[in-house]
Every structure is written in C-alpha cells, then in structure tokens.
Amino acid sequence: ANVLELPAGLxxxxxxxxxxxxxxxxxxxxxxxxxxxxxFDELLVGPSTPGLSDEIITVYFADGLTKVGAGGxxxxxxxxVHLMPLDDAENxxxxxxxxxxxxxxxxxxxxxxxxTRKQQ
Numbered sequence: 001a002n003v004l005e006l007p008a009g010l011x012x013x014x015x016x017x018x019x020x021x022x023x024x025x026x027x028x029x030x031x032x033x034x035x036x037x038x039x040f041d042e043l044l045v046g047p048s049t050p051g052l053s054d055e056i057i058t059v060y061f062a063d064g065l066t067k068v069g070a071g072g073x074x075x076x077x078x079x080x081v082h083l084m085p086l087d088d089a090e091n092x093x094x095x096x097x098x099x100x101x102x103x104x105x106x107x108x109x110x111x112x113x114x115x116t117r118k119q120q
Contacts, residue, residue: 004082004096005104006059007032025060033081034071038064043113059110061117086114 009028012019022040030036040060048055073079084092089111097103 001100001102003102003104004093004107006106006110008057021058022060025058025062029062030068030071031074032071032077032079034067034069035062035065036068037062038066041117044109057106059106059113061113063117084111086111089115 007025007029009024009031011021011024013024014027025040026037040062043059043061045056045058047053048057071079071081082096093103093107093111
C-alpha cells in the first residue's frame, strides 16, 4: 500500500559519514518535496522502534521554505508531494486513510509540533 509520511532519510546518505543532521534534513527535504528550508528547529529525538532497532530519529520543524524543484525523490523513489493544510489536518489525514493510504504515525507528532509552532 502507499504510505503517507514526513520527508525523511539517512544521515550520511550522500557518502559523508560525518554529515550534519540539519544538512541531511534539508537535502532530503529538497529531494523529496522540492522545498528548501532556511532554518531547522529540532523538535524531538527518540527511538523509532524500541526493542526492534537501535535507530534514533530526529524530527525537525523546517521554516523559511522556498520552492526550488519538483521533488518526488531520486533514483527509484516514487514520491507524491502533498501539501497538508495544518488547520484541517485531522480531516485531511482521515480522507487519505479512507482512500486506503497508510499513515505513518510520525505524521501526528509532526502535526502536533507544527501546530504549536504556528501558535507562537
């Protein structure tokens, strides 16, 4: 099934094992969505699947977005970019779920933190 998720990737995916996390986040954001961010604020850090993996994820709030490309990923990635309306995110996500799209639970964490940022 198709999965709706936040832009994501691996630090060091570009061949630099010492890549800065924010640089990796922006690289993935541009590749997957076509947007470049002028600032990244760290929102949370934690395990993705406790007990199954030692993977740690970092979620950032990307701000100062500028459209710089089409997005859609690179290589064999098949990414459709969606702009989710934050003010109606729950209904928008419910509609995607009704279409049979699986929702990555991290979307809800990102939605929560984005809403708190918007209120500031």
